[in-house]
Amino acid sequence: MKTDKLQARSLAPALTVGDLERSIQFYTEGLGFALDEKMEENGELHGVMLEAGGAKLGLSRDDFAKGRDRVKGVGMRLYLETTQDVKALATQAKAAGITLDQEAAPLPWGPIGFTVTDPDGFKLTIANPE
Numbered sequence: 001m002k003t004d005k006l007q008a009r010s011l012a013p014a015l016t017v018g019d020l021e022r023s024i025q026f027y028t029e030g031l032g033f034a035l036d037e038k039m040e041e042n043g044e045l046h047g048v049m050l051e052a053g054g055a056k057l058g059l060s061r062d063d064f065a066k067g068r069d070r071v072k073g074v075g076m077r078l079y080l081e082t083t084q085d086v087k088a089l090a091t092q093a094k095a096a097g098i099t100l101d102q103e104a105a106p107l108p109w110g111p112i113g114f115t116v117t118d119p120d121g122f123k124l125t126i127a128n129p130e
Helices: 020-030 086-095
Strands: 014-017 034-041 044-052 055-061 077-081 100-106 112-117 123-128
Touching: 014 020, 020 034, 020 044, 020 055, 086 100, 086 112, 086 123
Parallel strands: 014 055, 077 123
Antiparallel strands: 034 044, 044 055, 100 112, 112 123
């Protein structure tokens, strides 16, 4: 049986986070994402959809059904490309209290980028390929 190749229109990863409010602050105030949508039930915030240009990222509150010590983020990295000044974005992140794992500098494959780890251990690299 031959299958068609997937023709996706978008990809929006969703991360389960331990402290939703802290993660929202990390991504919005620190990295410049905008709050796009809130998911609430009975007046309680359970998740959000963030956006940054054409990129979307979901954050949802961990219900801790798998334990409070569940490791998150291991083996996972989000790679974001932008045409913006990456050094200025790194400075903005640091001003918001984010510690950079790697300062804005050429990545091994060429573009300028920097790396951060979010409060739950998910790694993000933000780079300008130009």
